[in-house]
């Protein structure tokens with residue numbers, strides 16, 4: 001338990017963190033990586049280069065300071081980050097290292113003397129936060145190890161099959177090298193996939209959502225070759241891989257899953273953000289759930305980028321749900337251009353569905369705003385931001 005004095009000190013620094021958190025976390029990362037370059041494999045260096053990791057960390061630290069006297073409010077944030085950490089095999093021994101450089105960054109950025117009460121309070125508060133994460137992450141590791149077919153740490157898998165899904169998008173089917181069973185997962189979860197990219201000193205890990213239902217012999221991930229290196233280092237590597245090639249895989253993690261089975265569901269995907277939503281849909285279809293009131297929307301650049309079209313058409317025919325496609329440009333689709341309130345109202349009907357959406361950030365931000373204006377309450381909107389966890393602006 002933190003003392004009343006420590007709580008007050010931490011809360012009093014929250015406004016400062018909101019204002020200067022980015023500068024502090026930038027300093028933190030530069031200190032951390034110069035002393036511990038081996039930790040780079042835990043961080044996606046492309047996100048690092050774009051400053052997203054710093055922004056996400058600053059936001060998390062600010063949230064922690066704000067809610068330090070009501071920790072239950074941090075539950076969703078802790079869960080989201082702990083699942084991401086588990087996909088990267090973050091371990092208890094990483095926390096003291098991170099804590100050391102975070103405190104040094106606070107000290108140096110704010111120009112505080114060693115022994116300043118603000119540093120003492122943050123040292124205690126960080127230890128408390130680290131305990132919360134270590135306990136939550138151990139819970140995820142243990143649950144994954146205990147499942148039938150489960151495991152702990154990175155397990156060797158080989159690529160069983162690769163299928164082209166659209167321009168620049170491939171599905172990759174993975175089987176464990178040991179030939180044993182694989183763990184089930186919650187649709188919407190992702191795998192941490194580690195590869196050794198030739199010419200790079202450290203292994204790279206990325207998260208890829210599982211795109212099929214659980215209960216299969218293989219895990220299917222669907223990967224878009226993202227931009228150029230470094231952003232797309234791993235995805236390009238996977239696109240160049242061949243059946244038989246080995247990758248290392250963490251058990252499925254992630255908390256973007258369907259929360260309520262008793263509500264009408266709408267899924268809205270942007271580009272390759274279709275993957276977790278397709279898994280949710282497949283799982284329901286295979287379970288024999290009634291999908292007749294489900295709406296599945298896929299927004300794509302154009303016909304050439306329209307992934308898994310046949311798979312979805314077949315599913316829609318077999319299960320009678322509504323499958324709508326919006327092309328940003330070019331011929332075809334049920335709508336041309338971005339989604340707007342008119343087309344969303346036409347396709348989704350009354351704002352009483354639980355909406356699950358996933359795609360590029362500007363797409364999710366625009367959708368979050370539009371759905372809010374249409375009367376959807378915040379608890380009806382479920383989304384996953386890939387990369388460092390960042391909250392969309394609440395409406």
Ligand SMILES: NC(=O)C1=CN([C@@H]2O[C@H](COP(=O)(O)OP(=O)(O)OC[C@H]3O[C@@H](n4cnc5c(N)ncnc54)[C@H](O)[C@@H]3O)[C@@H](O)[C@H]2O)C=CC1
Pocket residue numbers: 190209224270271272273274275276299300301302305326327328337338339358359360361362363366367384385386387
């Ligand atoms: N589980 C997850 O959270 C996953 C997340 N993703 C994310 O999804 C992203 C998808 O990327 P791409 O396939 O490259 O998408 P993209 O760049 O091809 O865009 C897909 C569609 O989103 C819509 N869109 C884009 N910008 C918009 C805006 N400003 N307003 C409204 N609509 C807009 C357009 O219809 C566009 O065709 C990835 O970058 C990744 O971050 C991908 C896979 C899984």
